[in-house]
Amino acid sequence: MSSSYKNNYKKFLRRTYLAIAGVTIAVPFIIDATAGIKPHAFFGFNKILADTVSPAVGPKSIRKGGAGPVNSKDTVIVPKRGDSSAIKLPGDSTLKDTTIVTVDSLHLPKASKDSLDAVVTAKAQDSMVLMIQDKKFYLYGSANVKYKTIDLTAAQVSFDQNSGVMSATHGKDTAGKPVGRPVMNDGGQSLESDTLEYNFTSSKALIFNTRSQYGEGYVHSEKTKRMADNTIFGFKNGYTTCNLDTPHFSFRSKKIKVIPDKLIVSGPANLEIQGIPTPIFIPFAIFPITQGQRSGILPPQFVVNQQKGMGLENGGYYFGMGENLDMTLRGDVYSYGSWSLTASPTYRKRYKYSGGMTISFANTRLGDPSVPSEFVNSHDFRIMWNHSMDSKARPGINFGASVNFGSSSYNQYNVYDYSTRVNNNIGSSISFSKTWQNKPYNLTVNLSDNQNLQTRDVSLTFPDANFSVQTIYPFQPKELIGTAKWYQKIGIGYTNEFRNQAYFKDSSFGKKEMFDALQTGMRQNIPIAFSIPVMKSFTLSPSVNMTEYWYTKKVYRQWDPNKTNLSTGQLGALDTTYIPGFSAQHEVSAAMSLATALYGMYTFNKDSRIKAIRHVMRPSIGVNYRPNLNSGAYYNMRYNAAGDSTRTSYYTGAPIGVPSEGTFAGMTFNLDNNLEMKVFSRKDTSANHEKKIKLLDGFGLSTNYNFVADSFKLAPFNLYARTNLFDKLNITANAILDPYATKPNGQRIDKYVWETGKFSPGRLASAGITMSTSFQSKDKKSQDKQKALDSLANVTDPNTLLAAQQRQLQMVRNNPGEYVDFDIPWRVDLSYSFNYVNQVRADSGGLVNIIQQYVNFNGDFSLTPKWKVGLNSGFDFTHMQVAYTNMYISRDLHCWQMSINVVPFGTFRQFSITINPKAGLLRDLRINRSRTFYNM
Template identity: 65%
Template structure:
């Protein structure tokens, strides 16, 4: 009898019969090891020969055993013969189990498994409600069962590595390791393949007949590509012949001669299909077509381009780089030419050449401890956003900036160095500010009189601390049309400042006394002198009279020194309410500070009188280094009494949510509010400085409020000249005139997120990924896509949300050149949010309102519809200089993100 049946006689117990086993659930193996009987063959002497642990010339023998009695020329072995295995035996064990019963039909050489049966063979894991195995053919068949209502259940599911097959009927041959599967549904990456018949080869290659490919995870998908024949190469490709797109079971006119769907994980190069658009100014166009080049683990490159029928075009190259645990970054180079109108009609023809450069670089803090290099660059022409960007954030943003920095901290030493390049650009006014190179070197506070090992209470002189800092600044302001031209270099300013402070503190009861000495020196490379010219024409006011400015280059220095002593403390006040009140107590904390300082007149030579009007009283004092990048020391002797008062207000109330014994919670009413000012004892006039006031709070953890302003305690005449007379002395109940102020408020509300826990887990998984650099880059690209297409990236799990912000700014200043008073007042509210009409429909709006100009700000409206595996979005910019309407229907799957239907209309008004 065959070896497999010999094994089964030892497995099945003595009470087995051809029926269900009495045990409700048991697990056996088709190839359990069978103990062999003791060998009684006498020992034989055999000639000496070289052998391996198993004699390969005799496959039916066990390993040769050495005998201790063998001589030099002979070997005594015990030869044990095993029964020969039958040809239908398997080359590996098969584990099987069934919840209901297992039936063995010995004459037919067939097994039957009932009830949630499971079979494992090598890498194959098969589960089904019913299975039967024929030893003669080596074929295992898995099928469903029917419940009392004749509905099938327990569909066969076969897993082999990453492959997963869900079917009605499955036949698997253990000998050839091939399978035939009927009405199967299998998943490959983000895609699903539905096939009427499927053949699986031993190398896992799949051949399907009458197939449908989709990214919809439903049993009856919303859409699919129908193809008669399909081939799947595991972990590489899904290839089909002629295919037709079918939506909701209805064939469409879209046919393709063949299709290739990649299922390879990781980086791969390929074509990026363009999008069809219609632009009223640029014409019909193809946007964002290009090619992606994967150049390995550390580098990749994306190239995209757009072309339009009226002659406009653009090109973008985006290389990214990364090295795990070292650094990562990305560069974006964009060039665009925009043409409007007919070149033959010069009065109507406009052409704009623009570019934009962005670069981001970050360094892992563990790569080089104490050293850090980072970059965030955004630089380009002022009109780039006007013609080449369409997202809400870019359209309403009038400023762009850049920062590149390098810092080094010496381990174990109090030194640190920082170098940087900074850039700010105002797009509407076309003003550019560049500061490079900027450098600062600091020596942290050291205590020269303190011993290395301090014992007991330190002496007062041991608390004396000395520090040092130096700052180098190079900056230039210019119009973007002057970039890299002589006019730009003529405006370059350079300056350097050295500061040497000496300070220490002495506790006196509840007060802290802090004496100190400070010395600063300023170095300049340019001096400026302004002189009144009554014949100069002022085009801004269309009048005569103005200032002529002359510059002198060289080396110039100014100095400033001061000595001070300050006293500070904290005062606590508590008001307790009666028992039973919801408000338990209110606590008020005051932190008053007062200081006395003396400043000699070391910078008097840096100032001179300047006349700015026809009246003889139109005279002011100005510095030769006005507008310097390192600042200007103040002139004259000063004996200042400076004062400040900071306050904090909190309330303690009863809490129903708090389960502790106290059952109380704290509410911050005001995080901080206060006032600062000074009085100059040595000044001959205007001894009192302006008052600086501020307040900030976050009410109920929802409403953020911050406000600040300046009060001038002196009155002014009808031309805006300050008079040495206090405002409150004239009978007004006020500390002074409000010269500038601002207030901002913001809040946000949203309904509960249905999947907040899942999203937090996904965020944690992203942070904990092995390649955090690549994950960060992917997240940055996704954020950019969300900003560009808000309607395509809405969160249907949040039924509604709204964000509100309000800002008000006020300033009143005198122009020295003309003596005029300028008042600026701005008031603006911004709001954005969305709400769900139904669980699948969402409407959103981003907009604002300018109260001063009484105009609605740049507005973007969108409507989104969740179509399960697809999403539809309608974006509308209804009014303004730039208007747009677009409708997009696209798959959610990243694999088919380029298979989208898009219709866009864009308009510009100049």
């Protein structure tokens, strides 16, 4: 190519670029000068528009077929965006082939006094038509109009400028079904209807065949009038909590009034089910639709109790006393004279603390007063309190409380779910803790209480203080350079425990017997230890431990043949004498342990599904020396009429523990193992296609041998094992093997079991095993439920959540049939426990041999997607009887639910059938029939 040709080519390109740029700049000015204002699919209009616009005279539109002009004074047609042809107006055949209609630019003067106080914006998916002379405009296809807080969507919308009325209607699809029903949202209110008329001047609306939602409720009205203050008047209405267009039930009323965010008031109403009127009428109805805290009445539930008679339960009042405090007051009353009253205040202060309390008083009258042997008049109480402190309120300081205290017979007469009635132990705790910042000091102060409701034993501990100093390294420099020396790893700690504790019967609370049983003690402990590696694979850990015990009272127990045994009613029992006075005991020990880990691997051939089995052993062996500094703290205690005795301490049962008796100079041994297996798995995406399975998470034993003891040098073997096979079967087992033989009365003799001619490592003193598993089908809505659980983590008031969960749990226990999960077709939970004890217990009079076995199973299955059958039961092999059993049947009725609960046998028997709406707003509107029976 010649250079002249190249130059000509470049000139041609430059001229072409300049021409394109000129046309690009000029075209908008030409269009603007000839076409005026162009229509848009989104615009703003005002009431003053049609009154102040002069008639526009524009050029004639061009028809494809060369037809005549179209007068642009009357109509502005806004075509669908992206469509080259104009949208045809209904009844106008002259616009069939129109490509575009334009008008001259509109000159808008200042707004007049009668204009709207806000701009109205509108858009449509199909087309918008503005008729200037008639002062009307039309929106077609998914129209949307916004004015202040009003957001209206409909298939078609029209506006008449003369009357100021906007109308919205639905359209129809090709099958003739209505689509695009008008929906108006205003300040949280949602109205769906067939036809809607809204007056911009008066801010009133007239709505036909509307369906509105208020919280959990829906209102269906043939005709609705909405006032300027958003108050709504309805004509021929139906109120329901069913979300279907044709609800399963509703309360039909001729007139209703809706006060936004407050309540719905209705005149006389009739309950309809499946559109069929029922004989149930109510003179009026009030449905609250308030948001937030509101005081109000809590309606009671009618019940029939065999022992207490007919009654009303859980009726009361809720007091809303601001964002920091509220209280719920509930009461029960029965025809035979029993009653109860419960007050539940809760308090909270954001970012500071939150808590709640439950105080209950109950008076129970059972039986006939004329028959004293069968008559019961019990006065009971229960106090529950929980308190939690925000960790950010005061860093380093925390205060919490969980109190559950009451009379021993409260659960027996006032609690109806089985799990609570058979729970014989309740406890309380109040704690305060402080951690010094940048210092190794910690202080904890507790108050704790434990009650056995069956034996009426109480254990009260207060104060329970613990002050500790974290391990410090006095020989370690502030800046460590290089590898630390062995002496730089020496650590020293300190712990001081002060405890005041009493064991007594609940009837002795505050009396002399309680203070006689009060024991006070303090224990100080100073551990010195360090660890160093030895020969790479071993860890050597020398340690020295010094402990000091302070007591304020001795306990002397001896057999009294003239004392009555309260448990058996026979003569002969242990008598307890308290000897006040300060005493101190000391204990010093030195130890050194050596630990390592051993790995073993067994591999299989390539064709086997089992690839390998790995065994890990963690043995630990140590030497320990403890001199005998506490020989005066023990004595021989006789515990039965046969004269048998055992060695026990004067401080048995002391709150700070008891030092060990005798000199110990021996060895300790511990062995921990775990077993894993690798198998072939197609689900594994890696190249190895392997899956790891834990056969045994842990199993092992521990014991010790005292070289200087006069007898019984070898300690019992403690065995344990735990595993979770295939992530389904949980197994936990433990056992104690005593290597020494025993006499017929259970007393040990200084002779090994294998020396008596038995091929055995020892006598089984105690053992236990627990197994549990669970199976269920796939949850259809597992992802949605997981999201609901995740949302609970964002609750700002955890105390309120805890109280709500407790109430919900109580309701589930009382009526499991009302809270079944229909999304899980079937579910089975199984558990088995076995416990064996064969040893001497002084309080029981000698050798005790106990075997306990129990199996528990519960589950449910769906007969159909809407029918569910469930069973909770168990079997006690010790007494060879069926345990507490609860059977239930549930039916999902969409917006209602039916449940039948049966407790067929046992001390507490019950039958109930309940039909109630699912919505919380109408949950008290239930049909309930229940019967309760007691076998005292």
